[in-house]
Amino acid sequence: MPPPNHPTAWDDPATRRAWNRLAICAVIGQILWPAAWAGLLVWYVIMSIAWTLWLFFVPLAYTFYRTFLQVAYWRGAFRARRILRHHPWQVYEAPESGIGNIPGVRNGYAWLRFPHPEAPDQQVTMVMHSHVRSVWWGGRLGKRAKPARKAEVRTVWFAGDPCLAAVIAVPGPRHLYVIDQRPSYRPAPTSEVRDA
Structure with missing residues (x-):
């Protein structure tokens, strides 16, 4: 499939749709990862049994990590848009x-x-x-x-x-x-x- 012949990649509707999917995934991740982390933390506090810490440690650590990683997804999406607006495919x-x-x-x-x-x-x-x-x-x-x-x-x-x-x-x-x-x-x- 050849790329469309546009002055910039951003002029192609398919490129804008692909970028929108990228941005929507970043938004969803920005909402869901912190929510999952907070939910796991609340669940752990409610359970408050020492042995359950081991059950929640890995998911808590991973959701905490992904919460802060989302900033990189946002930066990447907006950087991609900047590049796509100036260069053709x-x-x-x-x-x-x-x-x-x-x-x-x-x-x-x-x-x-x-x-x-x-x-x-x-x-x-x-x-x-x-x-x-x-x-x-x-x-x-x-x-x-x-x-x-x-x-x-x-x-x-x-x-x-x-x-x-x-x-x-x-x-x-x-x-x-x-x-x-x-x-x-x-x-x-x-x-x-x-x-x-």
């Missing part, structure tokens, strides 16, 4: 990708390589540092992923600048993910790239 067929196994990238971190915008013969590595929404991508980019799962990310839609930040998605668009460039992976300045 581009299509990359089977971009080089993997999990770990490149210098400076910790094991377990998924990465993709895209052409440098000013030097197409050079590649820019973008690493998925945030685990927010990266589980889906990580499960499909690694060498050990099953062929059917790898096929789901064979075509990647890309909106942004690989030297700074971008939104990636699978055709549709689906599974929007903000991927940003860290200083340690930032490509050399244009003059150095041309001299290389």
